[in-house]
Amino acid sequence: xxxxxxxxxxxIYRQLSEQIRRMAASGQLPPGTELPSIRDLALKHAINPMxxxxxxxxxxxxxxxxxxxxxxxxxxxxxxxxxxxxxxxxQLEPHVEQVALAARQxxxxxxxxxxxxxxxxxxxxxxxxxxxxRPR
Amino acid sequence: xxxxxxxxxxxxxxxxxxxxxxxxxxxVEPGDVVGVLGKNGAGKTTLLELVLGFTPxxxxxxxxxxxxxxxxPGAAKARIGFVPQQDxxxxxxxxxxxxxxIASFYPRWDDDLVGRLSREWEVDLNQRVKNxxxxxxxxxxxxxGLGHKPDVxxxxxxxxxLDPVARRQFLEQIIEVASDGNRSVVFSSHIVSDxxxxxxxxxxxxxxxxxxxxxxxxxxxxxxxVHARATRPLPDSFAIPNAxxxxxxxxxxxxxxxxxxxxxxxGLAQQLEAEIEVEQLTLEDIFLExxx
Amino acid sequence: MKAIARLIYTSFTGTxxxxxxxxxxxxxxxxGSALYLYLxxxxxxxxxxxxxxxxxxxxxxxxxxxxxxxxxFGASLLxxxxxxxxxxxxxxxxPHGRTKLLVSAFVTVALTSLFAAGIVTMYYYRTPxxxxxxxxxxxxxxxxxxxxxxxxxxxxxxxxxxxxxxxSFVMIATLVLPLIFIATxxxxxxxxxxxxxxxxxVFALSFLLAPRxxxxxxxxxxxxxxxxxxxxxxxxxxxxxxxxxRPWTLAAGQIVPIAIATYVMRVAxxxxxxxxxxxxxxxxxxxxxxxxxxxxxxxxxxxxxxxxAELFRQVENSFWRYNCYTLGVLxxxxxxxxxxxxxxxxxxxxxxxxxxxxxxxxxxxxLIVTARIGWRDAALAVVVILALMRTAFLASxxxxxxxxxxxxxxxxxxxxxxxREVARRRWSQLDWMLCRPELGVRAAS
Numbered sequence: 001x002x003x004x005x006x007x008x009x010x011x012i013y014r015q016l017s018e019q020i021r022r023m024a025a026s027g028q029l030p031p032g033t034e035l036p037s038i039r040d041l042a043l044k045h046a047i048n049p050m051x052x053x054x055x056x057x058x059x060x061x062x063x064x065x066x067x068x069x070x071x072x073x074x075x076x077x078x079x080x081x082x083x084x085x086x087x088x089x090x091q092l093e094p095h096v097e098q099v100a101l102a103a104r105q106x107x108x109x110x111x112x113x114x115x116x117x118x119x120x121x122x123x124x125x126x127x128x129x130x131x132x133x134r135p136r
Numbered sequence: 137x138x139x140x141x142x143x144x145x146x147x148x149x150x151x152x153x154x155x156x157x158x159x160x161x162x163x164v165e166p167g168d169v170v171g172v173l174g175k176n177g178a179g180k181t182t183l184l185e186l187v188l189g190f191t192p193x194x195x196x197x198x199x200x201x202x203x204x205x206x207x208x209p210g211a212a213k214a215r216i217g218f219v220p221q222q223d224x225x226x227x228x229x230x231x232x233x234x235x236x237x238i239a240s241f242y243p244r245w246d247d248d249l250v251g252r253l254s255r256e257w258e259v260d261l262n263q264r265v266k267n268x269x270x271x272x273x274x275x276x277x278x279x280x281g282l283g284h285k286p287d288v289x290x291x292x293x294x295x296x297x298l299d300p301v302a303r304r305q306f307l308e309q310i311i312e313v314a315s316d317g318n319r320s321v322v323f324s325s326h327i328v329s330d331x332x333x334x335x336x337x338x339x340x341x342x343x344x345x346x347x348x349x350x351x352x353x354x355x356x357x358x359x360x361x362v363h364a365r366a367t368r369p370l371p372d373s374f375a376i377p378n379a380x381x382x383x384x385x386x387x388x389x390x391x392x393x394x395x396x397x398x399x400x401x402x403g404l405a406q407q408l409e410a411e412i413e414v415e416q417l418t419l420e421d422i423f424l425e426x427x428x
Numbered sequence: 429m430k431a432i433a434r435l436i437y438t439s440f441t442g443t444x445x446x447x448x449x450x451x452x453x454x455x456x457x458x459x460g461s462a463l464y465l466y467l468x469x470x471x472x473x474x475x476x477x478x479x480x481x482x483x484x485x486x487x488x489x490x491x492x493x494x495x496x497x498x499x500x501f502g503a504s505l506l507x508x509x510x511x512x513x514x515x516x517x518x519x520x521x522x523p524h525g526r527t528k529l530l531v532s533a534f535v536t537v538a539l540t541s542l543f544a545a546g547i548v549t550m551y552y553y554r555t556p557x558x559x560x561x562x563x564x565x566x567x568x569x570x571x572x573x574x575x576x577x578x579x580x581x582x583x584x585x586x587x588x589x590x591x592x593x594x595x596s597f598v599m600i601a602t603l604v605l606p607l608i609f610i611a612t613x614x615x616x617x618x619x620x621x622x623x624x625x626x627x628x629x630v631f632a633l634s635f636l637l638a639p640r641x642x643x644x645x646x647x648x649x650x651x652x653x654x655x656x657x658x659x660x661x662x663x664x665x666x667x668x669x670x671x672x673x674r675p676w677t678l679a680a681g682q683i684v685p686i687a688i689a690t691y692v693m694r695v696a697x698x699x700x701x702x703x704x705x706x707x708x709x710x711x712x713x714x715x716x717x718x719x720x721x722x723x724x725x726x727x728x729x730x731x732x733x734x735x736x737a738e739l740f741r742q743v744e745n746s747f748w749r750y751n752c753y754t755l756g757v758l759x760x761x762x763x764x765x766x767x768x769x770x771x772x773x774x775x776x777x778x779x780x781x782x783x784x785x786x787x788x789x790x791x792x793x794x795l796i797v798t799a800r801i802g803w804r805d806a807a808l809a810v811v812v813i814l815a816l817m818r819t820a821f822l823a824s825x826x827x828x829x830x831x832x833x834x835x836x837x838x839x840x841x842x843x844x845x846x847x848r849e850v851a852r853r854r855w856s857q858l859d860w861m862l863c864r865p866e867l868g869v870r871a872a873s
Binding site: 009010013038039042043046050051 | 315335352415419
């Protein structure tokens with residue numbers, strides 16, 4: 001479900017919380033989806049269960065997840081329709097900055113970068129990983 | 137607020153007048169997974185020996201479950217598991233007998249757990265200890281520390297001789313232990329990647345002192361690599377505050393900065409008249425940079 | 429060639445202490461011999477006038493022997509070095525490693541026995557006996573004895589430093605052998621030379637062929653271990669961890685040197701005097717096992733519910749259960765030998781007391797080793813062993829009044845209580861950071 005890299009510079013808790021936020025915001029994790037238990041997630045990724053518990057607690061406080069007695073954590077119904085557009089754009093920023101920086105370092109032009117982005121867009125559209133249908 | 141399992145204040149140990157450890161204070165709360173890092177000779181094993189009461193402190197005090205470590209009572213010992221760096225196995229016995237001997241000391245021993253783990257970890261219980269490889273011996277030592285379901289598990293370099301598969305199995309077992317929010321784990325290891333996965337608290341020992349201790353996530357946030365790029369060659373007086381070391385090259389500079397906070401980004405960019413980029417480091421990088 | 433020379437050199441000078449002892453031995457041996465040979469004849473004690481006092485003459489007489497002992501002890505690193513290298517992986521990859529190691533061991537033993545033979549021959553300088561004859565006998569016997577002694581040192585050395593100390597005293601005890609052989613010219617030389625040739629051929633062959641023998645030997649050892657190996661059947665856990673779970677090994681192992689010595693003593697009719705003495709020394713070997721108790725006790729600190737004081741009591745009890753076997757065997761042997769050699773009852777009675785005292789004292793001296801052995805501990809050990817030897821001598825001499833022996837034995841008993849108190853106190857403050865297992869010493873039952 002998630003892709004975690006414990007040895008990148010980014011702390012694990014941040015990687016996990018951002019991924020859950022992203023996927024909940026974009027609908028990839030529809031409301032009501034059950035998340036794995038703390039123990040299972042920790043075991044699967046070989047990380048500290050306290051980290052998982054911290055992330056779950058954090059996201060519960062933000063309203064992204066909700067706790068049900070006796071049942072695993074689920075994705076909460078969005079209180080406002082969805083995460084606002086500009087908030088989602090904000091989450092995309094760091095990744096786009098990386099692309100821009102890489103392009104500059106490779107001495108490519110802005111047009112090259114945009115073209116590459118378009119090609120990547122086409123490519124990811126064909127990936128079978130995306131099970132949900134994107135509104136066209 | 138539950139009282140901590142282990143508490144140390146101003147702990148120090150001298151040996152023949154030479155200090156081996158000085159001014160160490162910390163707590164281990166229920167549910168903590170503490171990773172102890174340090175170069176060889178920094179005092180890791182001494183610290184663990186002090187905590188477990190093998191040796192008396194020459195300064196300060198350390199308490200385990202509220203008791204003075206050097207005089208730990210029997211009931212407290214039954215809640216502690218220890219896996220030493222050099223195994224203390226009896227050569228002539230078979231693994232099964234070795235487990236039997238150790239198990240007899242404890243009021244409760246989980247035979248099912250030990251049986252299951254010995255199968256998963258491929259430890260042949262009928263083999264004599266002296267015929268076992270180093271890795272097998274280490275796995276057996278770990279089993280002996282787990283069988284009585286201790287509340288606090290302390291391990292000194294537990295995976296030094298294990299292959300990656302065995303290490304991963306060990307990690308998973310530690311996660312199982314840690315999933316019970318009332319049990320704690322303290323382990324020292326050179327395999328920084330394992331510590332990186334598991335620890336929520338890090339102790340870094342350097343020069344016989346506690347150089348850094350605290351929450352692991354805040355360690356990662358606080359020690360970063362800052363890249364500065366200016367449009368003009370940097371002046372000689374160029375300096376980045378709180379930098380542990382810095383390298384300059386014409387218009388660019390790289391420094392390891394301690395105590396970084398996200399808010400400092402803009403202020404620094406303005407102050408240095410340069411573009412600032414902040415790179416986060418892996419635990420291994422942090423460790424290396426601290427010892428440069 | 430270089431490697432062999434290097435190995436021999438290291439055997440004699442491996443540590444600073446050994447270097448000192450070797451050189452002291454050489455100086456004392458050669459210097460003492462020179463003194464003995466070229467000074468005017470020592471006639472003190474035979475009523476004539478002499479330039480030196482009795483004490484000075486005695487020291488001149490004994491100096492070469494002391495030198496010899498030092499030299500022998502100076503090479504005591506040989507067995508440990510040999511054992512370590514023999515079982516290491518180096519030997520498989522170093523060119524001609526096995527042969528060179530074997531040759532160096534042989535040459536070292538030869539050197540020490542040459543030195544011994546030389547000194548013994550020197551003592552017969554002014555006697556009418558043929559020096560050449562004496563030398564031949566001396567070299568034959570000393571070579572056998574030296575080989576045997578280094579094996580003893582190797583065995584006792586495995587159990588730590590106190591074991592080494594004990595081994596060196598056993599060495600002194602068995603030095604009696606060459607003197608016996610030389611003093612009775614009727615005994616044929618064939619015996620020691622045959623024994624020697626046999627011993628070394630078997631040893632050399634098995635050592636050189638070891639790589640090829642490893643597989644079948646491994647299977648033999650497995651079967652042997654299964655038959656005699658300690659299996660845990662519940663109870664006696666502490667014995668496994670402290671190392672006292674197999675008392676029969678030491679008990680049975682004591683029979684071998686006693687059997688050899690009995691045979692030799694029979695031939696030389698030295699039996700009554702040396703017997704109790706010898707047995708007493710053997711009873712001291714328990715100390716070697718006891719000296720490791722503190723280090724091994726580490727494993728018990730966190731497992732068992734005992735405080736340090738209780739731990740001491742439990743370990744002490746464990747050793748008493750262990751000692752019952754070894755002491756029992758020794759007592760039986762003493763009675764059997766005394767019976768067959770028709771030793772006086774008084775000697776037997778005091779001998780039994782001495783054996784019990786020897787075992788007790790050595791156990792507690794082993795138990796006081798709770799950190800690196802300091803000079804105080806070593807001095808205490810030496811004093812105790814000398815006291816035991818002295819009492820043994822007295823007990824085996826018919827002329828000694830009973831009260832003297834009784835008072836000596838009572839004194840030894842009091843000493844035992846004192847040593848126990850020291851051990852008890854040290855264990856209540858045991859610091860395992862000072863008590864690390866030596867590299868290569870693994871917990872063994």
